[in-house]
Amino acid sequence: MKIEKLENHQDLGKRAGQIGAEAIRQAIRKQGYANIILATGQSQFETIQELVRAEDLDWSKVRMFHLDEYIGLPVTHLASFRKYLTERFVNHVPALAEVVLIDGEVVPAEEECQRLARKIMDNPIDVAFVGIGENGHLAFNDPPADFEETAPYIVVNLDKQCRQQQLGEGWFPSLEDVPLQAISMSIRQIMKSKKIICAVPDSRKAQAVKDCLSGEVSNMHPASILQQHPDCTCFVDSGSGALLP
Numbered sequence: 095m096k097i098e099k100l101e102n103h104q105d106l107g108k109r110a111g112q113i114g115a116e117a118i119r120q121a122i123r124k125q126g127y128a129n130i131i132l133a134t135g136q137s138q139f140e141t142i143q144e145l146v147r148a149e150d151l152d153w154s155k156v157r158m159f160h161l162d163e164y165i166g167l168p169v170t171h172l173a174s175f176r177k178y179l180t181e182r183f184v185n186h187v188p189a190l191a192e193v194v195l196i197d198g199e200v201v202p203a204e205e206e207c208q209r210l211a212r213k214i215m216d217n218p219i220d221v222a223f224v225g226i227g228e229n230g231h232l233a234f235n236d237p238p239a240d241f242e243e244t245a246p247y248i249v250v251n252l253d254k255q256c257r258q259q260q261l262g263e264g265w266f267p268s269l270e271d272v273p274l275q276a277i278s279m280s281i282r283q284i285m286k287s288k289k290i291i292c293a294v295p296d297s298r299k300a301q302a303v304k305d306c307l308s309g310e311v312s313n314m315h316p317a318s319i320l321q322q323h324p325d326c327t328c329f330v331d332s333g334s335g336a337l338l339p
């Protein structure tokens with residue numbers, strides 16, 4: 095794992111998006127297509143904006159997977175991650191080869207996990223864009239995260255710090271409105287990606303960044319597993335990187 099420190103969140107997003115776009119181009123050149131994962135949340139705003147700017151990229155050869163989604167939240171809800179990805183990414187690039195969104199409204203959610211598992215097992219991931227939560231989570235794998243789970247997508251419970259972060263970012267009117275469960279890509283599945291671009295801006299992530307990127311690998315700091323990935327770069331800014339040695 096490498097760490098790159100940028101001045102602010104704009105520079106961070108630009109750099110992460112440019113490196114990511116180049117990795118997508120390379121995969122297309124090499125094998126004719128690229129499979130990618132996109133994350134959501136405030137931390138991904140600029141990275142996704144930069145990807146959308148990559149007009150020379152042949153998006154018709156790109157299949158997009160979705161990292162995590164709340165269970166039971168309608169697609170019309172402000173906090174819906176499929177709404178986020180559709181409005182911030184899919185609607186701004188030419189037609190993709192395929193868009194594999196997580197439908198958090200399927201009952202039971204385990205059925206949706208199985209559908210997604212079949213899809214992703216047939217389509218190994220070239221480039222994964224991820225973030226790190228204030229509690230150190232990777233996707234919606236809150237601490238203590240399951241590092242051994244082999245299923246690609248799982249149903250997870252969201253802890254209070256995670257739910258409070260979602261409230262703090264303004265996606266929900268009150269803590270009670272934040273769902274208690276989500277469908278998340280598992281840690282093992284994320285780690286199978288050939289390349290990982292981790293964008294983590296903002297001083298509110300400083301402690302999580304310190305714990306995950308410079309502490310010991312531990313499931314109490316789920317994103318610390320990224321230290322073991324052979325091709326992962328974490329992009330931090332002066333705020334999120336403030337406590338790094």
Ligand SMILES: N[C@@H]1[C@@H](O)[C@H](O)[C@@H](COP(=O)(O)O)O[C@@H]1O
Pocket residue numbers: 133134135136137138161162224225226227228231232233234263
């Ligand atoms: N579930 C999302 C992930 O898709 C994202 O990668 C990460 C960072 O998100 P944020 O930008 O909200 O901090 O955790 C969020 O809660």
